[in-house]
Amino acid sequence: MPAQSTRDLIVEQADALFYESGFEATSFADVAAAVGISRGNFYHHFKTKDDILDAVIARRTERTRAMLDGWQAEGDGPRERILSFIHMLIANRTQIMDFGCPVGTLCSELAKLDHAAQGRATEILGLFRDWLTEQMRALGAVDRPETLALHLLSWSQGVAVMATAFKDEAFIRNEVAGIEHWLASLPDLSQST
Amino acid sequence: MPAQSTRDLIVEQADALFYESGFEATSFADVAAAVGISRGNFYHHFKTKDDILDAVIARRTERTRAMLDGWQAEGDGPRERILSFIHMLIANRTQIMDFGCPVGTLCSELAKLDHAAQGRATEILGLFRDWLTEQMRALGAVDRPETLALHLLSWSQGVAVMATAFKDEAFIRNEVAGIEHWLASLPDLSQST
DNA sequence: ACAGAATTAGGACATTCGTCCTAATTCTCA
DNA sequence: TGAGAATTAGGACGAATGTCCTAATTCTGT
Numbered sequence: 513m514p515a516q517s518t519r520d521l522i523v524e525q526a527d528a529l530f531y532e533s534g535f536e537a538t539s540f541a542d543v544a545a546a547v548g549i550s551r552g553n554f555y556h557h558f559k560t561k562d563d564i565l566d567a568v569i570a571r572r573t574e575r576t577r578a579m580l581d582g583w584q585a586e587g588d589g590p591r592e593r594i595l596s597f598i599h600m601l602i603a604n605r606t607q608i609m610d611f612g613c614p615v616g617t618l619c620s621e622l623a624k625l626d627h628a629a630q631g632r633a634t635e636i637l638g639l640f641r642d643w644l645t646e647q648m649r650a651l652g653a654v655d656r657p658e659t660l661a662l663h664l665l666s667w668s669q670g671v672a673v674m675a676t677a678f679k680d681e682a683f684i685r686n687e688v689a690g691i692e693h694w695l696a697s698l699p700d701l702s703q704s705t
Numbered sequence: 706m707p708a709q710s711t712r713d714l715i716v717e718q719a720d721a722l723f724y725e726s727g728f729e730a731t732s733f734a735d736v737a738a739a740v741g742i743s744r745g746n747f748y749h750h751f752k753t754k755d756d757i758l759d760a761v762i763a764r765r766t767e768r769t770r771a772m773l774d775g776w777q778a779e780g781d782g783p784r785e786r787i788l789s790f791i792h793m794l795i796a797n798r799t800q801i802m803d804f805g806c807p808v809g810t811l812c813s814e815l816a817k818l819d820h821a822a823q824g825r826a827t828e829i830l831g832l833f834r835d836w837l838t839e840q841m842r843a844l845g846a847v848d849r850p851e852t853l854a855l856h857l858l859s860w861s862q863g864v865a866v867m868a869t870a871f872k873d874e875a876f877i878r879n880e881v882a883g884i885e886h887w888l889a890s891l892p893d894l895s896q897s898t
Numbered sequence: 899a900c901a902g903a904a905t906t907a908g909g910a911c912a913t914t915c916g917t918c919c920t921a922a923t924t925c926t927c928a
Numbered sequence: 929t930g931a932g933a934a935t936t937a938g939g940a941c942g943a944a945t946g947t948c949c950t951a952a953t954t955c956t957g958t
Contacts, residue, residue, distance in 0.1 A: 518905080534817040536729045540946065550907045555948060557905095612813045619870040620805045620813060624727040634870045662867065662876055663883065670863025674855065677812040677827045683855055690856065711935080733916065743937045748918060750935095 519557045521547050523567045530568055531614045534621055569632045576636050580643045590650035598691050601671055601684055609679045613672035640665055652701025712750045714740050716760045723761055724807045727814055762825045769829050773836045783843035791884050794877055802872050806865035833858055845894025
């Protein structure tokens, strides 16, 4: 069993570079140099740059799903699961202050490029939306769980954008505290068996 | 008196293209074609692409300041002024769903490019922050007006990102209603003479 | 060991990029 | 009107882009 195939290495490095420099600003040569292979070797694995983008989005989709499944399996209640989501802002604060949210910034860039993969990128955001909706529903008889989920997702996206612009870690912690307070204010009407 | 100088035309078209396609994805040729002049003519007005970016940021800074000054001069109270800010999300909803917030997306892109103009772009957000802080202060004896200002700015940025990703106008209106409700919940302790 | 497949390196390709030069044209104003 | 400045068009320049080809190398299974 190979530790990691060349293809996986390419996708991994492209993922990081697309995040840190943006899709448009990252060239074939950049990814090749990061992986340590020749440019020509690329064509054997990916025919076009868009193919790499598709693979990167697929990788992010898988990893997001795995992360959400992991939180789901941890056995805590929905409130603790939502906190896991929120605390990503703290855990990834350094990267967020440098490059923003990987998903949000990719969606924004692809929207401007009018890129065909925009919908697939948005689907990652949709995973979070659906998962959060499920948690909100599990929290009890809230009438519009998806509205709450979208609000929380939107909140975190705003924090990411602002943190990137102002490079302000205190702001992140402040907003996270605000989110926690908001979450605590939601009535828990769930019934434990 | 010329209706509009060529230089101003260039900056105006570059502004729109940077917004709609992003800075990196917009080329000299794109702007020249939009203005209707030759590529060579560019160098007479702007030596480098970064010079155009600086001019675009300066233009946006001026226009933002003018807009904020305009709201300030309308004679309404701070609550109505803040509503003017919030309602930008509704007024510009079509463009926001297509291209996001002009300021937020530019800051995010320049952060990824590690561009020297990043700080100047962030200053535009700073104008909003400072203006909103002033309105929050005018609203009364709130202990941390800047915290509230940053929160509101962050809120609107999140709405813009989500609206771009999901192309959901109902979400925008929902969140705007939420912001209005939040604003109404802030105690007005200002003293009218 | 060896044939065939998979992978790799290196470079060619047309195009586009930002930049810059030069010559022609237009404008300005004494 | 005419000289000098400002503006414009057109294209050259090297570098970089995404794409693609070919030949060498490595791997795989028998």
